[in-house]
Amino acid sequence: MSMLEVKGVTQRFGNLVAVSDVSMAVEKGELRALIGPNGAGKTTFFNLISGFFRPTEGQIFLEGRDITLMPPHARVRLGMARTFQVTEIFPELTVRQNLRSPVELALGLRLRPWISSADNARVKDRVQELLEMGRLEAHADRLTGELSHGDQRATEIMMALALEPRILLLDEPTAGMGSHETYSTAMLIRRLHRQQALTIVLVEHDMRVIFNLADRITVLAEGKVLDEGTPDEIAASEVVQMAYLGKAA
Numbered sequence: 706m707s708m709l710e711v712k713g714v715t716q717r718f719g720n721l722v723a724v725s726d727v728s729m730a731v732e733k734g735e736l737r738a739l740i741g742p743n744g745a746g747k748t749t750f751f752n753l754i755s756g757f758f759r760p761t762e763g764q765i766f767l768e769g770r771d772i773t774l775m776p777p778h779a780r781v782r783l784g785m786a787r788t789f790q791v792t793e794i795f796p797e798l799t800v801r802q803n804l805r806s807p808v809e810l811a812l813g814l815r816l817r818p819w820i821s822s823a824d825n826a827r828v829k830d831r832v833q834e835l836l837e838m839g840r841l842e843a844h845a846d847r848l849t850g851e852l853s854h855g856d857q858r859a860t861e862i863m864m865a866l867a868l869e870p871r872i873l874l875l876d877e878p879t880a881g882m883g884s885h886e887t888y889s890t891a892m893l894i895r896r897l898h899r900q901q902a903l904t905i906v907l908v909e910h911d912m913r914v915i916f917n918l919a920d921r922i923t924v925l926a927e928g929k930v931l932d933e934g935t936p937d938e939i940a941a942s943e944v945v946q947m948a949y950l951g952k953a954a
């Protein structure tokens with residue numbers, strides 16, 4: 706059974722068909738990249754997967770369960786976590802404080818009026834583990850808003866990971882970064898993918914990141930799947946070169 710299966714999904718906005726009859730299956734432990742020119746429908750498709758939009762047509766399954774009509778928070782409970790193009794951290798909190806809430810949520814402690822010292826120790830240990838995994842220990846007690854763009858993004862990715870997702874959706878994780886930060890963010894994603902055997906779907910514009918990280922690539926153009934395959938297959942694909950890279954094969 707696939708981790709994520711999208712069947713014939715269409716999203717219309719009035720007369721505009723942003724996503725048109727798209728199907729895609731992502732297997733457990735796979736890192737799938739979604740690429741396509743501007744306006745191809747990548748963000749819309751991501752919003753459909755994570756539940757921010759309900760498709761006009763089609764169905765979406767998470768580990769065989771129909772989640773098409775499920776709101777985002779219910780998908781989170783089933784193990785789907787997402788980061789956004791614009792980082793969603795609390796800049797006035799430290800990195801450690803930012804990580805605490807999703808850890809409490811994952812441990813089922815979020816709505817408790819008080820937390821026992823044993824539970825508090827569990828939260829602290831898990832936060833520490835996430836800081837280490839994200840290579841953020843040195844910044845743990847700094848205000849997140851004062852960190853570099855790359856470290857803020859790493860914090861956000863670790864906040865998503867704190868929810869112990871089975872599938873992680875990353876929306877342009879290297880957007881707005883210089884080459885050094887892009888590289889370290891790509892390495893973080895690779896480490897998490899390998900060490901945690903995590904299924905990841907990412908939308909990304911940076912071709913080096915995509916071709917270095919992805920197991921498979923789905924290319925969208927004008928709302929449709931233009932091609933799908935391994936990085937080598939996509940690099941050699943004539944339709945992709947014609948439509949996406951804008952040059953003759």
Ligand SMILES: Nc1ncnc2c1ncn2[C@@H]1O[C@H](COP(=O)(O)OP(=O)(O)OP(=O)(O)O)[C@@H](O)[C@H]1O
Binds near residue numbers: 745
């Ligand atoms: N909420 C909306 N209402 C109306 N039209 C929308 C909406 N969201 C997206 N669109 C349109 O749907 C099409 C696909 O947009 P989308 O943002 O999904 O593409 P994209 O591949 O993510 O582009 P980019 O790479 O520029 O982010 C575009 O023509 C866009 O203008």
